[in-house]
Amino acid sequence: MAQAKKQLFEIDLQTNAEFFKALAHPARLAILEYLAETKTCITNDFADELPLSRTTVNQHLLELKNAKLVNSHSEGVKTFYCLNMDKIQEFKALLDGFMSKISDPENCRKQIK
Template sequence: MGASKSEFFSEQQNEMASLFKAISHPARVAIIEYLLRVDSCICGDIVNELPLAQPTVSQHLKELKSVGIIKGNIEGTAICYCLNPDTMKKLENYFSGISNNLIMKCC
């Protein structure tokens, strides 16, 4: 065992779970908050900002990119990473949808 039985859940449930998994690590939360904070869409500065080795940061960026949370643009030798507004909106909508349907029923 060990592999999650994703085939038994809906495509939408698997997609949301993948998005959440991508931001389920403090380093990746920190990357998102850093990209939100900096004025320009700083690139490899993320490596300097985080207390992790360059290959580790590169791996985290890859995970965020693979689910569409960030986008990367090549600019010469460097790469410019930034947040994907569409995905952020999707996450926001998911929880506002929950809040709207959450009429206190019990407990």
């Protein structure tokens, strides 16, 4: 039922909500920061960098992959993870646009008067 109610909103708001949901956990933000800092594709070394179990880290990686913010590819038994810079730039543009809509100082002044 909740799924149907999402359809009542503009596609832009639905898209923004999906991106925000993917970033709605500090572990996911830490993973993205770690990938950005390493500036390369890395293997399952996240569990060594985060105070979480390997299983939990993999669940967070899956959420980031589903949002297409992270890409992965396998070589033998290793899986490599990389930032999807195209999707990150798309998200940045969406976020900038959304924040511009809600951050007009006139909005606040109109409400106070």
